[in-house]
Amino acid sequence: MDAKEAKIVADFLIADFQNEMQTTLRVIEAVPTTHLDYTPDAKSKNALALVRHIVLEDEWILNCVANGQFSALPDDSDACGIMNPAGAIAQYKAKVPAALDRVRGLSGEKLTAIIDLFGMIQAPGVNFLALALKHSVHHRGQLSAYLRPMGAKVPGIYGPTADTK
DSSP states (O other): OOHHHHHHHHHHHHHHHHHHHHHHHHHHHHSOGGGTTOOSSTTSOOHHHHHHHHHHHHHHHHHHHHHTSOOOOOOOSGGGOOOSHHHHHHHHHHHHHHHHHHHHTOOHHHHHSEEEETTTEEEEHHHHHHHHHHHHHHHHHHHHHHHGGGTOOOOOSSSOOTTTO
């Protein structure tokens, strides 16, 4: 893919990510604060950890693409300051759009530059932008599956749910 094509693809992915952000915020908002320790399985993250993962890594991946290199993973312990859905929403709204804007400002040449993900994947930045979108949607799907067992309603994601009809 050449620089011009990478910029076209990136513009499409950025618009898609921006659209998905509203749904992600609705899902996080639906998480009840009374069951943040809920986990469907011992191997699964609990609800608060999953909320933190979405918020922190959406920003992290986007900033890594903008920086042209991957940095250390964000600290998702209590030290990150996200202690409930309201705090997660505030941080998401403050940080993720700014990170997405940084990627929006990249040239096609920067988007085609190869980035190394800890020696596991080497790919153009635009590929990691696609990965950021998939990563966010994947973990949001996990979180949405936690909602009913936690006593919450599932908001509309790609249309109405049994809870929104």
